[in-house]
Amino acid sequence: xxxxxxxxxxxxRFGSVRALDGVDFDxxxxxxxxxxxxxxxxxxxxxxxxxxxxxxxxGSIRFASQEIAGxxxxxxxxxxxxxxxxxxxxxADMTVLESVTTGALLRHPRVADARAHAEELLAFTGLAAKxxxxxxxxxxxxxxxxxxxxxxxxxxxxxxxxEVMAGLTPAECRDAVALLRRILERGVTVVxxxxxxxxLMPIAHHVVVIAAGKxxxxxxxxxxxxxxxxxxxxxxxxxxxxx
Amino acid sequence: MSPxxxxxxxxxxxxxxxxxxxxxxxxxxxDLVFTLFLYATLGQxxxxxxxxxxxxxxxHAIFFGCGAYAAALCTNAGLSPWLAVPAGALVAAxxxxxxxxxxxxxxxxxxxxxxxxxxxxxxxxxRTQGWLGMANGFELPIKNGLGWLQxxxxxxxxxxxxxxxALVQLATLALExxxxxxxxxxxxxxxxxxxxxxxxERRWKLIAFTSCATFAALAGVLYAQYxxxxxxxxxxxLSISIDIALIGVVxxxxxxxxxxxxxxxxxxxxxxxxxRLGGSGKGYxxxxxxxxxxxIAAWRPHGIVGSIIxxxxxxxxxxxxxxxxxxxxxx
Numbered sequence: 314x315x316x317x318x319x320x321x322x323x324x325x326r327f328g329s330v331r332a333l334d335g336v337d338f339d340x341x342x343x344x345x346x347x348x349x350x351x352x353x354x355x356x357x358x359x360x361x362x363x364x365x366x367x368x369x370x371x372g373s374i375r376f377a378s379q380e381i382a383g384x385x386x387x388x389x390x391x392x393x394x395x396x397x398x399x400x401x402x403x404x405a406d407m408t409v410l411e412s413v414t415t416g417a418l419l420r421h422p423r424v425a426d427a428r429a430h431a432e433e434l435l436a437f438t439g440l441a442a443k444x445x446x447x448x449x450x451x452x453x454x455x456x457x458x459x460x461x462x463x464x465x466x467x468x469x470x471x472x473x474x475x476e477v478m479a480g481l482t483p484a485e486c487r488d489a490v491a492l493l494r495r496i497l498e499r500g501v502t503v504v505x506x507x508x509x510x511x512x513l514m515p516i517a518h519h520v521v522v523i524a525a526g527k528x529x530x531x532x533x534x535x536x537x538x539x540x541x542x543x544x545x546x547x548x549x550x551x552x553x554x555x556x
Numbered sequence: 557m558s559p560x561x562x563x564x565x566x567x568x569x570x571x572x573x574x575x576x577x578x579x580x581x582x583x584x585x586x587d588l589v590f591t592l593f594l595y596a597t598l599g600q601x602x603x604x605x606x607x608x609x610x611x612x613x614x615x616h617a618i619f620f621g622c623g624a625y626a627a628a629l630c631t632n633a634g635l636s637p638w639l640a641v642p643a644g645a646l647v648a649a650x651x652x653x654x655x656x657x658x659x660x661x662x663x664x665x666x667x668x669x670x671x672x673x674x675x676x677x678x679x680x681x682x683r684t685q686g687w688l689g690m691a692n693g694f695e696l697p698i699k700n701g702l703g704w705l706q707x708x709x710x711x712x713x714x715x716x717x718x719x720x721x722a723l724v725q726l727a728t729l730a731l732e733x734x735x736x737x738x739x740x741x742x743x744x745x746x747x748x749x750x751x752x753x754x755x756x757e758r759r760w761k762l763i764a765f766t767s768c769a770t771f772a773a774l775a776g777v778l779y780a781q782y783x784x785x786x787x788x789x790x791x792x793x794l795s796i797s798i799d800i801a802l803i804g805v806v807x808x809x810x811x812x813x814x815x816x817x818x819x820x821x822x823x824x825x826x827x828x829x830x831x832r833l834g835g836s837g838k839g840y841x842x843x844x845x846x847x848x849x850x851x852i853a854a855w856r857p858h859g860i861v862g863s864i865i866x867x868x869x870x871x872x873x874x875x876x877x878x879x880x881x882x883x884x885x886x887x
Contacts (some may be wrong), residue, residue, distance in 0.1 A: 364752060365751075366748060366751070366752070385751075385756075386748075386751035386752065387751045387754050387755055387756045387757070388754075388756075390751065390752055390753055390754035391754045395752070395753075396752050398749070398752075402746050402748060402749035402752075403745075403746070403749070404741070404742050404745035404746055404749065404750075405745050405746075406741065406744075406745055406810075407741060407742065407745060411738065411741075412742075414738060415738045415739065415741075415742045415750075415753060415755075416753040418735050418738055418739070419753060419754040419755075422735055423735075424733060424734060424735060424738065427735075447869070448745075463749075463753060464752070464753070466753070467753050467754055
């Protein structure tokens with residue numbers, strides 16, 4: 314079976330800076346693919362290019378066997394790619410219910426239908442009690458949860474999660490992992506960027522490591538931490554080799 | 557939230573307004589009320605694109621002008637100004653489409669600057685065109701009756717302005733509950749996040765811009781038939797666009813009742829000062845109005861209605877927090 318998402322030779326230049334310089338990876342249908350790498354490796358840039366927020370400088374992005382590289386942001390969303398942001402981007406002056414309803418309007422143009430669908434997702438994500446709070450009044454954990462609910466409301470086939478665990482307390486992390494498992498049970502394919510390794514490793518089916526804009530590893534999570542190239546990218550070369 | 561309280565309030569305003577329009581013989585106050593509803597309509601029109609969608613327009617007078625000029629041309633050609641209703645609305649919508657397409661996706665102040673430029677362009681163009689009366693403008697021939705939208709009393713004008721305001725208010729109430737309304741607010745809040753849930757910014761903002769341009773054009777038709785004189789300074793000038801924007805800002809941008817409140821402040825202030833101070837007070841209303849704008853800009857950026865909504869929400873929010881902290885007490 315062809316993967317839901319196939320990224321080949323993805324590159325993105327900002328002037329003379331090569332943020333991405335040949336990123337390759339696949340995300341298989343129904344699986345959770347973890348995208349990891351040191352700070353500045355280009356993970357969020359890769360997300361931006363896949364979601365359509367940025368135009369890649371080169372390479373190919375095939376989603377459900379369709380080329381989407383360079384397609385307008387809202388059109389990629391319409392095809393079935395949902396995302397959250399590393400730095401949360403809530404609709405500050407909308408309530409939780411209104412924000413999620415806005416997402417649901419993509420597939421349910423009638424407001425009443427969209428609202429009903431949004432209510433369902435608020436229950437699913439555990440935000441039902443806060444439905445009338447304004448986006449800007451939420452805690453960081455709830456803002457991230459709201460972004461997940463809003464993205465799910467567009468009924469995506471592929472969900473891109475950019476550091477949804479960052480800044481959460483251990484208890485909040487556990488809740489987020491439980492939510493993630495429920496999302497996978499719905500059959501949504503997930504690609505997530507994550508720094509909290511101990512969170513990612515047990516739930517990821519597949520791990521892709523990016524360093525300096527290139528893919529340096531792709532495989533099972535347990536192998537990633539033993540791979541010499543990955544270790545070197547994170548910690549530098551081994552001491553005996555350096556001396 | 558149920559639309560019922562808004563509908564009841566609107567019905568009350570319409571009933572009281574109609575009783576007043578046909579009951580009063582006080583020409584000065586009738587003129588005041590006419591202006592009030594005309595400006596409230598223009599303010600609400602502006603509110604669609606600048607309040608709900610967040611693209612601050614300083615060129616809204618040109619759509620008002622489309623209606624006013626259409627009415628003047630029709631009446632002078634011996635045609636009913638009712639023809640100017642679709643014609644003016646169509647021209648305004650076309651103008652909004654053409655100017656909005658390249659500018660609505662501009663960020664920050666650039667849209668506002670573009671609207672000033674387009675406004676100046678239209679103003680200058682009209683001043684050079686013989687068939688549009690050059691800089692001198694037009695007088696409209698005096699007729700009578702509903703067919704000509706001209707009346708010997710001010711009452712029917714007030715009723716028409718009130719009717720137009722009520723229609724626009726109903727449209728706005730529908731907007732708040734529609735897909736378009738949700739999308740505009742989402743785009744205003746965060747255009748990138750809006751795109752991430754599939755919202756095509758240009759498409760939805762163009763729909764809003766062309767719709768609200770037609771409201772302003774309808775107000776223009778009514779205005780021309782009321783004053784029987786149309787020229788660039790009274791219908792197209794930047795100062796009119798700014799007045800419209802300030803009414804929206806003072807009342808509360810992105811709120812249903814903001815434009816009516818803003819227009820009330822604007823109109824009542826002008827008349828009160830003029831009545832109390834007479835000729836010696838000329839311009840004082842603008843001084844006070846300016847001070848109010850400064851105060852709102854500094855302390856209440858959400859405007860009068862916006863501040864009231866905030867205060868209500870805070871009270872409800874505070875109750876919410878208490879109930880979370882003391883579940884026993886809440887139970």
